[in-house]
Amino acid sequence: MAVALGALVATPVSAKKKKIVVAGPPITMSDGFRASAASAETALKARDTATAAARIGALSPTSEFETYVAAAMRYQLAVQRRDVQAQRIALTDLFKSPELPKAEAPRLRYVAGYLSFLVGNYDDATAQLDYAKTLGYDGIDATMLRADIALRRNKPKEARPLLREALARQRASGEEVPLAWIDRAISLAYQAQDFNEVGALYRERLARTATPQDWRSALTNYLSAAGLEAQAQLDLYRLQAANGAMASERDYQAYAQLAEKNGFYAEAKAIIEAGRKAGKLTANQAATSQLLKSVTPKATKEIAALPAMAKKAASASTGKDALALGDNYMSLAQFPQAVEQYRLALSKGSVDAGRVNARLGIALARSGDYAGAQAALAQASDSDWANVAGFWSTWIDQQNQKASAA
Known part of the structure; x- marks a missing residue:
């Protein structure tokens, strides 16, 4: 330096x-x-x-x-x-x-702290930062350095509030938050099991860089630890697929197994077939081959049952049947029909409004109604579904950016 x-x-x-x-x-x-x-x-x-x-x-x-x-x-x-x-x-x-x-002393005291940090003298690094602060230097870089010192001392609980302060000050300054800072914040939030913040930080990162690899990293890491209910997990796998971020046998197999577990047999079948077409799954893989054999006849019955489900949803006194039908349409990528049923479910009530609004937003987004989708996603206030909605909202922002750039 x-x-x-x-x-x-x-x-x-x-x-x-x-x-x-x-x-x-x-x-x-x-x-x-x-x-x-x-x-x-x-x-x-x-x-x-x-x-x-x-x-x-x-x-x-x-x-x-x-x-x-x-x-x-x-x-x-x-x-x-x-x-x-x-x-x-x-x-x-x-x-x-x-x-x-005298004008140079405050900044040079910070530099001295940084150099002491680099050589592992954390006591002197802290002392120099304290001295710099008494002289009037308390920049964002000094706050970040205090966080790094706490991390080097294996004190994540001390590091996290300092890192959060640095990120907040950087955002308030109008300057971009370095991706390395966001990565450190994700790690600390992950350790603290604050998965709402993990999700928010990943979305902030995705707003900056959103390659398929970035999406896969964000979604798989979030899914691995957030303890989401199965239906919410499924919507994140769908988002991973929408971003072309299915990159391994594990991705396709986990998605297909989750779809089958939730009764979406045609979706499970479609995912296995997509994995084979992409070269990530092969016909001689026992787990997915057995799963495909099992879900294929069930998928036919699932589709055949849709008209009866529609009649039941229309006559029901609550929105539960409409929600179930909307979920089936969603799994079949029949998004306009899913939108209709989710709206019916909300109007009849007695359903999880967070889940229905999130899925209504997803179905609208996949139908191309991005403005309507954002409005629906904003209504998903339940913690699990709010995070699902947040990730899909980020995806919509990126589709709008692509459209503007075209």
Whole structure:
């Protein structure tokens, strides 16, 4: 981490006169020291670190300002050599000098903390950050560094609020949150089993980078630990498929098994066939071959039962039958019909409104009604379904962006 050291770095040593008038006492350098420092500066500019080291090592300062110049050059040399320990030592020498400009001290104290962190001296890193704060430096990077120190000390409970503060301040500043920060926040939220925040952070990340690989990582990691009910899990597998993010035998097999478990036999059949077409499943895989054999006749019966289900849903006093029919239409990718039934379910009531609104939003989205979909998804307030709705809402935003760019 290179740091500008005021006018010393900005102005060549060779250009400095013997006495420079500034606010305060005059700055004095002897002719001999100035010539030697200029020679060292030439080597630094040429990035000739071996020559620079020899010339800086030969400097013999006889005044406070000359001592400051020598320390600053040692720091610059250490930066060029990427020698963290030497940088930290040079900063200590600079802090001892009364010539260090007061305006630079707060930021340099933060830098000292960062360097101490890099060499594993977390006590000094914290002390330097505290000192920087007393001098008026409390940047977002300092908060992040405190979080990193807590993580290195294996104190995630201390790190998490610091990291959350840094993310909030970064967002408020209007600057993009680095993806590495989001990844750290996801890890800490995951450890804390705060899956609402895990979901929100993954969605923030997906809003920035949304390749199929990004979608797969977000959804599979979220699914693996969030403890979602089976129906909510199913909608996230559907979203993974919608993003072209089915990348392995496990993806197709888990999706098909979940669909079969929930009674969506035609969907399970379609997923196995899609997996085979994609080359991720083969006909000699026992688990999926047996599953396909089992669901194929059931899928035919499932489809044949739809008209009777429609009559029952229309005459029922509650929305439960309409919800069940809507779910069947959804599993068959008959989205306009699913929309009709979900709206009927909501109008009749006695259903899980979070689930119905989430699925209404999904069906509308898959029908191409993105505005209507977003309105429905916003009504899914139950924690599990709110997260499902949130992921689908992110997908809709991306479809709108693609349409605008076309």
